[in-house]
Amino acid sequence: MAPVPLQAALGPALDFLDLAGIAVFALSGALLAAEKKQTLVTFFFFAVITGVGGGTVRDLLIGAPVFWVHENVTLLICFAAAIAAWLAPAGLWQGKALLWFDAAGLAAYSAFGAAKGLAFGLAPLPAFGMGVITGCVGGIIRDVLAGEPSILLRSELYVTAAAVSAALLVGLTLAGLPGGAAGLIAALLGFALRGGAIWRGWALPTYGR
Amino acid sequence: MAPVPLQAALGPALDFLDLAGIAVFALSGALLAAEKKQTLVTFFFFAVITGVGGGTVRDLLIGAPVFWVHENVTLLICFAAAIAAWLAPAGLWQGKALLWFDAAGLAAYSAFGAAKGLAFGLAPLPAFGMGVITGCVGGIIRDVLAGEPSILLRSELYVTAAAVSAALLVGLTLAGLPGGAAGLIAALLGFALRGGAIWRGWALPTYGR
Amino acid sequence: MAPVPLQAALGPALDFLDLAGIAVFALSGALLAAEKKQTLVTFFFFAVITGVGGGTVRDLLIGAPVFWVHENVTLLICFAAAIAAWLAPAGLWQGKALLWFDAAGLAAYSAFGAAKGLAFGLAPLPAFGMGVITGCVGGIIRDVLAGEPSILLRSELYVTAAAVSAALLVGLTLAGLPGGAAGLIAALLGFALRGGAIWRGWALPTYGR
Numbered sequence: 001m002a003p004v005p006l007q008a009a010l011g012p013a014l015d016f017l018d019l020a021g022i023a024v025f026a027l028s029g030a031l032l033a034a035e036k037k038q039t040l041v042t043f044f045f046f047a048v049i050t051g052v053g054g055g056t057v058r059d060l061l062i063g064a065p066v067f068w069v070h071e072n073v074t075l076l077i078c079f080a081a082a083i084a085a086w087l088a089p090a091g092l093w094q095g096k097a098l099l100w101f102d103a104a105g106l107a108a109y110s111a112f113g114a115a116k117g118l119a120f121g122l123a124p125l126p127a128f129g130m131g132v133i134t135g136c137v138g139g140i141i142r143d144v145l146a147g148e149p150s151i152l153l154r155s156e157l158y159v160t161a162a163a164v165s166a167a168l169l170v171g172l173t174l175a176g177l178p179g180g181a182a183g184l185i186a187a188l189l190g191f192a193l194r195g196g197a198i199w200r201g202w203a204l205p206t207y208g209r
Numbered sequence: 210m211a212p213v214p215l216q217a218a219l220g221p222a223l224d225f226l227d228l229a230g231i232a233v234f235a236l237s238g239a240l241l242a243a244e245k246k247q248t249l250v251t252f253f254f255f256a257v258i259t260g261v262g263g264g265t266v267r268d269l270l271i272g273a274p275v276f277w278v279h280e281n282v283t284l285l286i287c288f289a290a291a292i293a294a295w296l297a298p299a300g301l302w303q304g305k306a307l308l309w310f311d312a313a314g315l316a317a318y319s320a321f322g323a324a325k326g327l328a329f330g331l332a333p334l335p336a337f338g339m340g341v342i343t344g345c346v347g348g349i350i351r352d353v354l355a356g357e358p359s360i361l362l363r364s365e366l367y368v369t370a371a372a373v374s375a376a377l378l379v380g381l382t383l384a385g386l387p388g389g390a391a392g393l394i395a396a397l398l399g400f401a402l403r404g405g406a407i408w409r410g411w412a413l414p415t416y417g418r
Numbered sequence: 419m420a421p422v423p424l425q426a427a428l429g430p431a432l433d434f435l436d437l438a439g440i441a442v443f444a445l446s447g448a449l450l451a452a453e454k455k456q457t458l459v460t461f462f463f464f465a466v467i468t469g470v471g472g473g474t475v476r477d478l479l480i481g482a483p484v485f486w487v488h489e490n491v492t493l494l495i496c497f498a499a500a501i502a503a504w505l506a507p508a509g510l511w512q513g514k515a516l517l518w519f520d521a522a523g524l525a526a527y528s529a530f531g532a533a534k535g536l537a538f539g540l541a542p543l544p545a546f547g548m549g550v551i552t553g554c555v556g557g558i559i560r561d562v563l564a565g566e567p568s569i570l571l572r573s574e575l576y577v578t579a580a581a582v583s584a585a586l587l588v589g590l591t592l593a594g595l596p597g598g599a600a601g602l603i604a605a606l607l608g609f610a611l612r613g614g615a616i617w618r619g620w621a622l623p624t625y626g627r
Binding site for chain 2: 060061062063117121122123124125126129130132140144149150152153155159160163203204205206207208
Binding site for chain 1: 548
């Protein structure tokens with residue numbers, strides 16, 4: 001189990017991905033607030049919940065200190081995302097640009113969450129679960145609070161992409177791959193899968209009985 | 210306070226009940242995914258949330274390590290329940306069989322959760338609360354995520370049965386009964402009450418002003 | 419950072435505010451159960467969730483022992499609030515009396531939550547966040563469980579009042595004010611703001627593009 005090498009190898013890239021992931025997730029929360037014609041305070045609230053929700057639940061479950069409570073930068077990023085969503089011209093966020101950023105955040109976060117699970121000594125399946133939770137739970141809480149149908153209930157590939165990233169990270173790490181390589185492969189394949197869903201509408205079959 | 214004797218006395222029976230409880234709760238989550246025509250990935254997600262949700266919230270509240278993160282078996286059971294729900298002929302789960310399994314899980318889990326609360330040194334009322342939470346919260350999260358009216362909002366006896374099991378476990382333990390006896394009596398009476406709701410439609414009066 | 423002086427200075431006043439805050443929040447939960455024609459068991463459940471929800475999430479996030487699990491009194495207050503809501507003549511809670519109590523609870527709790535965050539060594543922004551969470555999250559969970567549109571989605575000042583109390587507590591404490599003074603000023607101004615919303619309908623502008 002080599003999550004420490006993962007961090008060492010990716011180093012600044014991982015730190016950047018981490019903050020970029022928080023930013024795009026926070027932005028997606030704030031944009032939902034915009035869609036629902038909310039106040040700036042609600043923009044803030046949704047940005048924070050979406051940006052840090054998944055990682056927060058992961059940290060609680062694995063017994064880690066919650067990652068954003070001992071520094072200001074994480075909340076600052078969420079607040080900046082909320083203000084950007086509030087000020088930007090309405091057209092800017094339309095189209096698919098945000099979906100692609102979100103896909104990058106989803107894939108990187110799912111790999112990162114699974115690696116953190118292994119680093120805290122979790123068994124492989126729960127570590128995989130932490131990856132999925134890190135990638136998806138912020139968006140799920142956002143949808144529940146907004147009264148929107150959750151991403152959970154869409155057949156479009158989303159949770160599946162998170163699951164692929166998380167499973168690859170765990171599998172490749174257990175197979176002895178260095179953490180950096182495992183992280184890159186896991187994130188890239190999850191991203192490709194989610195990309196197929198955005199670009200081509202890839203979806204899973206639904207239960208049809 | 211004798212939750213350790215409870216475990217010692219019930220021993221393998223308790224272990225079996227524990228795993229069986231996870232399985233029926235996970236199955237009820239997966240069946241809701243089937244009802245809503247979801248994908249297999251959503252079956253997994255709902256099975257896990259419903260199977261481990263209540264115990265997870267309990268463990269976080271009492272400061273215990275979350276029970277399923279250091280082993281694979283709990284998630285394996287949830288995944289197996291999801292696959293069973295996906296593959297089984299649609300008629301198999303209809304009728305009331307599942308409700309009776311769920312009633313057994315509810316009663317056993319509520320007693321077990323209250324006993325775990327006492328074992329962690331909680332005061333009697335919060336320990337009672339942990340029993341109710343262990344029995345009910347997984348189903349509540351499942352319903353919220355699915356956009357269904359929660360079991361909380363039905364007058365049919367459900368939370369009440371959990372409360373009776375939890376209260377009896379705490380009361381009988383404090384009265385000095387050995388843990389095994391307290392656990393059995395608590396679970397059986399809770400099960401009987403929930404059984405009355407399934408079989409006879411027992412319900413509480415609603416607020417009528 | 420002087421949250422201990424806050425507690426020392428306010429002393430019994432703070433203890434009283436704490437229990438009164440739990441009581442009014444619990445009452446607001448039970449009254450929603452009444453509005454929805456629920457059973458007494460659901461009254462209990464909603465009273466507890468609303469009364470302790472915000473502080474519970476705060477304690478989990480900052481790594482504090484959850485405040486209500488080692489004593490009976492908190493749950494007793496919630497249960498008493500539920501019974502009071504069940505037994506009282508329907509007219510008693512109508513009008514704005516409850517809103518004013520709730521405003522007092524909101525302001526005091528937001529200041530208290532931020533002070534507890536500082537006392538646990540949090541950075542200023544997360545400590546501010548803990549204040550908002552302590553004041554608002556119980557009500558948010560209550561609304562989600564009841565299937566009501568959340569206070570988050572109303573433009574009326576509510577979360578904003580909590581944010582003002584929390585921000586003032588953190589800012590004044592960092593500026594060196596003694597804890598008692600910071601707590602009083604923070605709670606009074608948050609209360610005034612929320613009062614303006616109740617009395618005059620003060621609201622924030624909503625996103626209008």
